Amino acid sequence: MKRETTESEYTAAVVGGTGFTGGELLRLLYQHPNFDVVQATSRSKERKTVGHVHPNLREMDLRFTSPEDLESVDVLFAATPHGVSMEHIDAFQDAADTVVDLSADFRLNTEAQYDEWYDGHVCPEYLEQAEYALPEINRENLAGADLIASGGCNATATILGLKPLFDADVLSGDEQVVVDVKVGSSEGGAGGGDASSHPERSGIVRPYAPTGHRHEAEIEQFLGVSVSFTVHAVDMVRGASATCHVFPESPVSKGDLWKAYRGTYADEPFVRTVAGGGGVYRYPEPKSVAGTNMAEVGFELDPSNRRVVVFSAIDNMMKGSAGQAVHAANVALGVEETAGLEFTGLHPVGAP
Amino acid sequence: MKRETTESEYTAAVVGGTGFTGGELLRLLYQHPNFDVVQATSRSKERKTVGHVHPNLREMDLRFTSPEDLESVDVLFAATPHGVSMEHIDAFQDAADTVVDLSADFRLNTEAQYDEWYDGHVCPEYLEQAEYALPEINRENLAGADLIASGGCNATATILGLKPLFDADVLSGDEQVVVDVKVGSSEGGAGGGDASSHPERSGIVRPYAPTGHRHEAEIEQFLGVSVSFTVHAVDMVRGASATCHVFPESPVSKGDLWKAYRGTYADEPFVRTVAGGGGVYRYPEPKSVAGTNMAEVGFELDPSNRRVVVFSAIDNMMKGSAGQAVHAANVALGVEETAGLEFTGLHPVGAP
Amino acid sequence: MKRETTESEYTAAVVGGTGFTGGELLRLLYQHPNFDVVQATSRSKERKTVGHVHPNLREMDLRFTSPEDLESVDVLFAATPHGVSMEHIDAFQDAADTVVDLSADFRLNTEAQYDEWYDGHVCPEYLEQAEYALPEINRENLAGADLIASGGCNATATILGLKPLFDADVLSGDEQVVVDVKVGSSEGGAGGGDASSHPERSGIVRPYAPTGHRHEAEIEQFLGVSVSFTVHAVDMVRGASATCHVFPESPVSKGDLWKAYRGTYADEPFVRTVAGGGGVYRYPEPKSVAGTNMAEVGFELDPSNRRVVVFSAIDNMMKGSAGQAVHAANVALGVEETAGLEFTGLHPVGAP
Amino acid sequence: MKRETTESEYTAAVVGGTGFTGGELLRLLYQHPNFDVVQATSRSKERKTVGHVHPNLREMDLRFTSPEDLESVDVLFAATPHGVSMEHIDAFQDAADTVVDLSADFRLNTEAQYDEWYDGHVCPEYLEQAEYALPEINRENLAGADLIASGGCNATATILGLKPLFDADVLSGDEQVVVDVKVGSSEGGAGGGDASSHPERSGIVRPYAPTGHRHEAEIEQFLGVSVSFTVHAVDMVRGASATCHVFPESPVSKGDLWKAYRGTYADEPFVRTVAGGGGVYRYPEPKSVAGTNMAEVGFELDPSNRRVVVFSAIDNMMKGSAGQAVHAANVALGVEETAGLEFTGLHPVGAP
Known part of the structure; x- marks a missing residue:
């Protein structure tokens, strides 16, 4: 269910909303007291509802749109495969004050490191400025960050x-x-x-x-x-x-x-x-x-x-991905760190 | 995480807090904006923390107490095996204004029905007055109810x-x-x-x-x-x-x-x-x-x-048990029906 | 392990050996005392070993061949998707005295029945002559049968x-x-x-x-x-x-x-x-x-x-498919009915 | 299904036949060409059929008997909890020429080793004479062995x-x-x-x-x-x-x-x-x-x-236990090493 948002609300977009991580972001943001999801993109499911892909979000009143037409938002989460964000980073930054990327594109600090483990980076100049999302090791640099790289x-x-x-x-x-x-x-x-x-x-x-x-x-x-x-x-x-x-x-x-x-x-x-x-x-x-x-x-x-x-x-999709990204965004935008992330988990639960 | 409760707060107890349903009640009440859990009982785990049994509730600052010493609360949830609540119904009603029983003890309306499916009832006089929890079929009778029987x-x-x-x-x-x-x-x-x-x-x-x-x-x-x-x-x-x-x-x-x-x-x-x-x-x-x-x-x-x-x-433990019970309690006490029950579920999830 | 075959040996081929049913047939025939697998076909895995696809058959000394070049065998098992066998039934019958088809192509007796549930049959003249594999209901007609349709x-x-x-x-x-x-x-x-x-x-x-x-x-x-x-x-x-x-x-x-x-x-x-x-x-x-x-x-x-x-x-892959097919072939060729099918199953076993 | 045994047949007993390992032994021996199971013991399931506990063995015509009355057999497999075999080793050896113990009682060579990892051994004199079952590291000593300790x-x-x-x-x-x-x-x-x-x-x-x-x-x-x-x-x-x-x-x-x-x-x-x-x-x-x-x-x-x-x-119950034990017994008694152990496994299989 949508939780009521408060006055201190930020608009948010999810690029790559049909994947598992994208769905998890949508779930978290949908119930987040400080964010309001205004866009979710998908190339393959354009015009389908979010609930068509993510059955837990059937009540969410949002349809996937093309990633070509990004709306202007406060924070954009990119949940795209490795290599996509670096190609579109300028468009992402044009659209949003804060970009949180969940791929591996901006996690490493130097081009040399990147080249050792991945194939050539198209915008290595961003590597140094991107902040690694994990607040437990980088909290002080996340406040006000423009570009955040969510950890593996x-x-x-x-x-x-x-x-x-x-x-x-x-x-x-x-x-x-x-x-x-x-x-x-x-x-x-x-x-x-x-x-x-x-x-x-x-x-x-x-x-x-x-x-x-x-x-x-x-x-x-x-x-x-x-x-x-x-x-x-x-x-x-x-x-x-x-x-x-x-x-x-x-x-x-x-x-x-x-x-x-x-x-x-x-x-x-x-x-x-x-x-x-x-x-x-x-x-x-x-x-x-x-x-x-x-x-x-x-x-x-x-x-x-x-x-x-x-x-x-x-949970690789939460602390290991979407939850970490939202946590970092909370820090970056200065809202309550734990906002939207209070769920305690279930007991018992099968193979979650 | 504990969600902040509001001014319209009720105290709650869970009798039988180590079972699966008891744990689920504790989880829901812990994060409920209108309830404050003040007691969870257990005969076998007395003095152990709630988190000792329910690993998702490790942060909950509460230890199991003996079911013999019930505190006075606004609402008492009984998550005990079939046959236990009927033995202790007077004590439960002494302790709480509203009793929500999750067993089969008070689901059927008449002693004849009960005897057909279960063994002799010790307080059949309560059968007629108990309200069946399912709000979708009994909402109007749940408001202000003293004794609620959560459905199977x-x-x-x-x-x-x-x-x-x-x-x-x-x-x-x-x-x-x-x-x-x-x-x-x-x-x-x-x-x-x-x-x-x-x-x-x-x-x-x-x-x-x-x-x-x-x-x-x-x-x-x-x-x-x-x-x-x-x-x-x-x-x-x-x-x-x-x-x-x-x-x-x-x-x-x-x-x-x-x-x-x-x-x-x-x-x-x-x-x-x-x-x-x-x-x-x-x-x-x-x-x-x-x-x-x-x-x-x-x-x-x-x-x-x-x-x-x-x-x-x-989810048999939620809509089929603890969630239904909290939903009914929300109706009975007049708080927002969906309070504490907003979780959307996960996608993907394994064998939940 | 390959079990030693006896003097009463028949050669066998499996068309469509990379699918689950094809693999199950290969497993059964590999250890069957009366059959000797001389060919397994696959369009996508030509020249790969059987064990490349089916890890339980790594010791089997056989590589997939093209389905275009069928060897002459005593019995051919077709484990191909619905609609494939009817296209190649003449080639199958040229290659083998007995053809056991595991698809739905020859299960129904009349063209009218077939058309009601599937799309047009290309060789309806075979429908009547094909014998349904389930020996429990059709044993007497399976002995010496040329064309056997394994049941769903x-x-x-x-x-x-x-x-x-x-x-x-x-x-x-x-x-x-x-x-x-x-x-x-x-x-x-x-x-x-x-x-x-x-x-x-x-x-x-x-x-x-x-x-x-x-x-x-x-x-x-x-x-x-x-x-x-x-x-x-x-x-x-x-x-x-x-x-x-x-x-x-x-x-x-x-x-x-x-x-x-x-x-x-x-x-x-x-x-x-x-x-x-x-x-x-x-x-x-x-x-x-x-x-x-x-x-x-x-x-x-x-x-x-x-x-x-x-x-x-x-087990849908055994009695419901490959095992039934081998059982029927045993009856058709007059070998011991239970030959190659004696495995008792396991206890305990997880989600088999 | 019972596979026909050959002339070179040995009688076998399983002590502790209701456990998982005991059931696995019974399964292997039931289909073994050289062994004939004449006794399976169980204290808790005396007089019940083997199939009552192990549903894969419903056709096996054998009922559990008390472990007090051991029959005289060629080979006895003890599938009892740690500590039981050492208490009954004399009875086992009286009953059988070859004893294969699947517990940890005789795996270690010296009392000092045993005491370091387990509690006091009651018959340390057997430790040195027992042969570790794993044929891959001890084949030469298994031939003709009286007491075999199946590995962990x-x-x-x-x-x-x-x-x-x-x-x-x-x-x-x-x-x-x-x-x-x-x-x-x-x-x-x-x-x-x-x-x-x-x-x-x-x-x-x-x-x-x-x-x-x-x-x-x-x-x-x-x-x-x-x-x-x-x-x-x-x-x-x-x-x-x-x-x-x-x-x-x-x-x-x-x-x-x-x-x-x-x-x-x-x-x-x-x-x-x-x-x-x-x-x-x-x-x-x-x-x-x-x-x-x-x-x-x-x-x-x-x-x-x-x-x-x-x-x-x-498979911990096979190569890690019952299969290893039968393999060692094959070596000890001089029958074909792979006899009764030819099953290739299944593909696909769920959580086996």
Whole structure:
């Protein structure tokens, strides 16, 4: 249901509204107290209602329009495939004071970095000015930002999991860091080929990016560490879970770790530490945060060696994408940080 | 996140807060603008936090207390197994002005009906005074009600699906009505035996109530029709989907059906009609309403005979239970009907 | 692993070997003691190994060849989309003494029937001579047959479930028969569009053929009854489950029903009756027969009216397709009926 | 279906026949050409048929008997919880020439090792004489063995994945070895508490053994390396997938790795190497081997550092338990190694 907006309202547009991330943005903005969605674009579904594609939004009174005719808005969210935003960045900036891009086009700081992981950038001059969306590591630069680059989902999970260890000098960046990620099928986006058809994709533990995953670049950029990164697809739709195996030079205790995580995240509204305790849910799990903008982080010590195992779980479409983008927009425009992102998630929930 | 409550605030308690329905009530009330949860009881988890059991509610600052010491509240929700509320109804009514019971104890109007489907009632004098929660069929009696009986999930789905056909005299109650229901594992509640363990429960199409399901009684009470009712368990956690096969005496057209459904539900905030059209989601589906208080209803005509196939989909824990209870409480206490129930659901979502 | 073949060996070819049904045929024939697969065709995967597409058959030493160059074999299985076999039936018959077609092209007996449910047949003269594969209803005509039409999966489940009631004159064909079917995603075949992508297809109860399903024609042809037929897609890959709601003119007892089912199936190696008893698995379930050629059938009486609920569960790719085809070929060529079809299935198994 | 046994037949008993592993043993032995199951014991289901518990074995003509009255057999399989076999080992050995124990009771060689990971052993004198079942690392000692200890599922996956690297001196045992395992719900066995109920267990990525998993002991015993081991539960029923992140001292090429894996497994009937190539299934996946005794192993090189990522996938109930046990019994008794274990698995298959 549409929640009533307040007087401090901003107009918003979503470019690429039929994809999963675009739909998630529309959902968040539809119920956001400070934003009013005035446009959603789609090349393939022009003139169809938003609810035609996203059945949860059947009540939303909006039809997709061509991406050629952008309306003038306060904030434009671009939920297009990698490479599209860089082609249209001028049009986006003409249309909106604030542009939040959810692709990988503006996440890296330099052209050299970009070229190492992607193919040639068409407007590298924007790379330096774009602000990385993750407020937990870049809040101060987001206020008033013109161009915001929403982080990659797997990078987000990894960065949030490991950051306290760097903040607390448990890790320096020279250690071996193995990151073993498990992700849901929504990471593949709408569409997808044979490998994402239900019969082939159900029940899998599939190494889909054994090595060479591009999100390594973001992790290195923000944590200063080169990670050994492997991504598996598992049977869920939403969710990214990063298990980081790290080996600090000096021994650490559980108390040290609790102190580190509390130190980094005590005041963060969207990160909570879950590490042990009783019950069924003792460590971070994607199910626990499905549909929400919350990240769960946690850890365990290996009694047989110096290993610290760090767990991090997010909803890849929320904290890993659309939720992070709205969070960053909230910061950029100066509205309540948590506005529109209060949903607590469900329990129980199946394979969210 | 806790949403700020307004001045028109009521205190609320949840008896039986560790079960799935109790957790769902706590979630809804935690974010409800007009209610403030002051107590959640549990015999087995006394002194544990709500978040210990319900990981989505880790931020909720509340611990389970013994059900023996009920606080005085404006509204008490009882989410206890069948037979418990009738034993404690006096204590509940002492503690609260309004009692909303989510069990089957007060759904039927007469002792004779109750005895036909359940075992002896200990306080049959309450049966007549209790109001059935479903606002779509009983709104006028819910305002100011003292004792509200929240409907059964499968009965709710069936009643909402068929009601327009009775309202529009497409059906009279003498026809053959076959109702084939598919439900998720949360219907079995927390706990559950071998049959609900993950290895045995995954991927099933299991006839778990081939005949004799007790919700037939509610359907007959409110629609005046005796249904042929069969329930299958399928692989989802949340959701109830009722497919009703009916054979009207006189031929009907799609136009007649659209008119009937619009007539009954045009002004209902929590029922929408979905019948055909293009795209992936052309009929009611539990996925489309998972996590929400929305019911989807729809229909199709069989070209080869007079059959009308009616589809109805709800989240059994929301519209089929906790959401319906909060909706009814909203009506009973005179706050905005949709308050606390605005969540639109997610797309895509796995097996919710 | 390849099982050693015996002296009574027949050569076999599979046309359309990359699809799900083609792969299932290759699996069965690879381990069949009496057949030796000498060719599998594929237009899109020519020269790729069978194991490239079907990971369970990586050890099979066979590469796909063009369908233009058919080898001469004893038996050819055509696992091509509807409409392809009728175009190539002469080539198939030139290449093989026995042709088993798994599409709908030759299932119906007359051109009039075919035209009612499909588009114009190009060789209607074959319709009458083709033998329907289901040995349980057509065993005597399969021996030595030249052209065999393997039955539709949903029709097979329904026919097997209801047949004893007609054999025992519990039903005459004039009664109302409602058939509510639940099927897995493999029914959609390899490929499939948006609706079968994992994010959209997971966790669903989706009315995908509310009315007008073509398998009604086969059911009417063999049982002489017009059924009210509705098909839902649910979250499993393999499996078809038919729940038939029937209303006999005269009352029947459980004893009558047991007698009817035993009468029809006492000597059938691939049908078992499951109706009540204790434990977790008390009625037919697709999980119980996944991967096997077994059909489970069962029933329950409605105490409140004359309804008999009949349950029937098969693996749509086995008893509903490739297994049925091999069973029929066994009968046609005079080898042991159960040869190559002895697999018992697994317990537990997830969403098979 | 029962496959005909040959003249070289051995009698077999399964102690603990109601559990998942016991059921899997019964399934394998029922269709084994050289074994004849004469007894299955169960304390809780005495006198019930095997098919009452295991629906895939409804045709098996056998009822559970008390474990107190063991028949004299050629081979006894003990599928009892950890700690039971050591209590009854004398009775088992009295009853059978060959005892195959599927618990952890006899896997470790010394009492010191046992005490480090489990609680006090009651008959440590058997530890040294018991032979570890995995034929790939202990074939020569299994022939004629009296007491065989079937390996742990996660240890089996890990050992098979890493062994070629030790055989080929790519690893020496001094390197950091991180093993990140994903397992299905059948690892928890029949029964299971809240955490394994369908609503709580569906769709999870749950760190259930973050550190300190007992299978580390077996891995260290056979590979001579101490591993950093973490186990996650994911949404499948059958399957264990081990991803091993290793860092050889000296650089290796893909050619080196192929040579190593071929060197170790060229003649092994139940291990195949899958590493790259096209198509959907490019690395080991549990789905590809579900229901079979096959292990898939494979690898990938990290271009950015010296990391080798090793993947290993098995069906935990087959290669990781019952299949391994039957394989070892085949070797011990001198029948064809692959007898009774030829099933190829299914494609497609859901969450097996």
